[in-house]
Amino acid sequence: xxxxxxxxxxxxxxxxxxxxxxxxxxxxxxxxxxxxxxxxxxxxxxxxxxxxxxxxxxxxxxxxxxxxxxxxxxxxxxxxxxxxxxxxxxxxxxxxxxxxxxxxxxxxxxxxxxxxxxxxxxxxxxxxxxxxxxxxxxxxxxxxxxxxxxxxxxxxxxxxxxxxxxxxxxxxxxxxxxxxxxxxxxxxxxxxxxxxxxxxxxxxxxxxxxxxxxxxxxxxxxxxxxxxxxxxxxxxxxxxxxxxxxxxxxxxxxxxxxxxxxxxxxxxxxxxxxxxxxxxxxxxxxxxxxxxxxxxxxxxxxxxxxxxxxxxxxxxxxxxxxxxxxxxxx
Ligand SMILES: [Zn+2]
Ligand SMILES: [Zn+2]
Numbered sequence: 001x002x003x004x005x006x007x008x009x010x011x012x013x014x015x016x017x018x019x020x021x022x023x024x025x026x027x028x029x030x031x032x033x034x035x036x037x038x039x040x041x042x043x044x045x046x047x048x049x050x051x052x053x054x055x056x057x058x059x060x061x062x063x064x065x066x067x068x069x070x071x072x073x074x075x076x077x078x079x080x081x082x083x084x085x086x087x088x089x090x091x092x093x094x095x096x097x098x099x100x101x102x103x104x105x106x107x108x109x110x111x112x113x114x115x116x117x118x119x120x121x122x123x124x125x126x127x128x129x130x131x132x133x134x135x136x137x138x139x140x141x142x143x144x145x146x147x148x149x150x151x152x153x154x155x156x157x158x159x160x161x162x163x164x165x166x167x168x169x170x171x172x173x174x175x176x177x178x179x180x181x182x183x184x185x186x187x188x189x190x191x192x193x194x195x196x197x198x199x200x201x202x203x204x205x206x207x208x209x210x211x212x213x214x215x216x217x218x219x220x221x222x223x224x225x226x227x228x229x230x231x232x233x234x235x236x237x238x239x240x241x242x243x244x245x246x247x248x249x250x251x252x253x254x255x256x257x258x259x260x261x262x263x264x265x266x267x268x269x270x271x272x273x274x275x276x277x278x279x280x281x282x283x284x285x286x287x288x289x290x291x292x293x294x295x296x297x298x299x300x301x302x303x304x305x306x307x308x309x310x311x312x313x314x315x316x317x318x319x320x321x322x323x324x325x326x327x328x329x330x
Contacts, residue, residue, distance in 0.1 A: 004114065007123040014121060014181075021178045024170035034171035037164065041176040042183065046216050048075030049184050050243040054218065057088035057136060061231035062247060063258040066139070073145050073152075079180050080153035081120075083146030085136055089129040095228055098203030099192065107192040108204055116189035117181075153177075183214050191221035199226035199269050209240065217241030227266050231259045235267045 028034070052072035055061045064072070073084040081087060090104060097103040104125055107115040119125055128146060130137055137143060145151070160172035195206030203225050211219030212233075217240060218224070220233040234241030250256045265271075 004118055004121075005123045006118075006121050007126060010126075011121045014117075017174055018178050021170070021174035024166075024174050028167045028170045031167070034167060034175075037168065038171040038176040038179065041160075041172045042179045043216065045075065045079050045176070045180055046183060047243055047246060048072065048077075049079050049081065049180070050216050050218050051247055052076035053079075053081065053084055053087040054091065055231055055233075055243065055247070057084045058091040059228050060135070061229060061260050062251075062256050064256045068255055069139070070141055070145075073142055075152075077145060077149055077152035078156040079184070080150065080177060081181070081184060083128065083142075083149040085130075085133050085142055085146040086128040086149065088136060089132040090125060092132045093129060094188075095225070098201075098205070098225060105188045107189055112189050112193075115192065116185045119188075120185075186211055187215060187218050187221060191219060195219070195222070197222045199223065199271075201225045207239075212240050216243040218243070226269075227262050227271065229260050230262045230266075232261050235262055 025034075053076040056064070056069070056072055057076075076084055076087070094103055094105060097106075099106045099108045101109050103109065105115040105119040110118070114122075157169065157173045161169040164172055191206055191208060191211050192204045193206070195208035195211070197206055199222055201222065205221040205225035207222045208219040211221070213219070217233050220235065220239050220241065223235050223239070224230075224233045231247060232241055232244040233239075234244065247256055247259060251259055
């Protein structure tokens with residue numbers, strides 16, 4: 001087992017937010033209004049993590065247009081879990097090597113602390129693994145956001161202060177973000193430790209109702225490792241999966257489409273572990289590009305010129321937002 005080399009530039013702000021959250025609540029005082037604000041902003045951004053970072057960028061379990069793709073990256077990155085491309089690349093590696101020594105956050109190999117948070121602070125995992133995200137790195141706005149990954153989070157932090165003053169900042173940013181980090185990280189640590197297994201996968205992923213409540217449906221982790229192509233992680237009606245319900249509702253508006261759900265055969269466990277492993281390898285090799293998929297650009301705008309104009313506008317607005325947030329931060 002390799003020795004972790006923690007990056008202090010990442011670790012110090014990470015722990016500082018925890019300390020500031022506790023001190024901040026002491027300073028502004030406890031209030032039920034604050035708790036509600038924290039919970040709402042936790043769950044809105046948790047949706048960005050699960051529907052954005054995870055089900056869209058990492059697994060491409062549904063399709064959308066370029067503008068909504070950018071929105072998903074911005075919303076997910078307000079969680080301050082690095083760039084959508086960084087997240088997707090590491091997560092694809094997790095599925096490829098799940099619970100082997102090559103898996104960067106295997107509970108089986110590295111234990112609770114490292115699989116929960118140590119790996120994300122380790123300098124070994126700092127770089128984006130570009131060879132795993134051939135399908136995503138062709139979007140300049142995503143590459144830009146990956147480089148300046150703190151911009152959405154800092155902008156969000158400033159917004160909580162501007163809207164709600166110090167109370168808004170403490171509950172909406174410090175407390176909600178700390179909860180969001182651990183809520184997400186539980187899937188890498190606890191969802192590989194506690195719960196039930198329905199499908200005989202080669203990894204340790206487990207199903208847990210409690211984790212599904214905390215993460216809007218990510219707790220059905222055994223289902224997910226068994227069939228990662230599915231946009232729906234709660235395979236049955238009693239398996240609560242709010243991220244999927246929201247995506248299904250969005251599909252009625254035409255904002256997202258081609259939601260891939262498991263067939264009855266898949267749900268009945270008819271895929272053998274060997275078939276699952278072979279499919280995993282194949283997906284990893286083809287950089288997870290959905291077969292026969294047309295470019296989201298072509299799907300959303302009718303001409304290439306319009307696509308380029310829309311991309312330029314997106315980049316310009318992100319750059320403007322970054323200038324504003326930098327000025328505000330100063
Ligand atoms: Zn996993
Ligand atoms: Zn996954």
